Amino acid sequence: METLLSLLLAIQLAQEQLNNLSATIDKKEITLAELPIEMQFIALCESGARQHYKNGSLVLGPFKEVGVMQIHPVHFKRAKELGYNIYTGIGNMAFAYNVLHKENGLKDWEASAKCWK
Numbered sequence: 001m002e003t004l005l006s007l008l009l010a011i012q013l014a015q016e017q018l019n020n021l022s023a024t025i026d027k028k029e030i031t032l033a034e035l036p037i038e039m040q041f042i043a044l045c046e047s048g049a050r051q052h053y054k055n056g057s058l059v060l061g062p063f064k065e066v067g068v069m070q071i072h073p074v075h076f077k078r079a080k081e082l083g084y085n086i087y088t089g090i091g092n093m094a095f096a097y098n099v100l101h102k103e104n105g106l107k108d109w110e111a112s113a114k115c116w117k
C-alpha cells in the first residue's frame with residue numbers, strides 16, 4: 001500500500017512539473033511530452049499521435065484536418081501568419097497549444113471528447 005501511495009505521489013508531482021512547464025511554453029515548436037496531459041490524450045485520439053503515416057503521407061482527417069492535433073482548415077491561414085508550420089508535428093502541436101488551447105481551452109477537440117475524456 002505504501003509503495004502504491006509513493007508511486008501515485010511521484011506521478012502527481014511529475015504531472016504538476018509537466019503542467020508548470022507547459023503553462024510557460026510559447027515557442028513555435030513543441031514536442032508531445034511538452035503538451036499538457038489532456039492534450040497528449042487528444043493527440044492519441046485524433047491522430048494516434050502521428051503527423052505522418054508509415055508510408056510518409058500526412059495524417060488528414062475527413063474534413064482535411066492536418067496532423068497530430070488535427071488542425072482544421074479554418075485555422076490554416078492564421079497558423080501561417082503567426083509563423084507556425086502545422087505540416088510538421090512540432091509546429092502542429094505548438095499552434096494547437098499556444099493558440100487554440102490558450103484561446104479556447106479544449107473546445108476545438110470536442111468532436112473526439114468521447115475518446116479522451
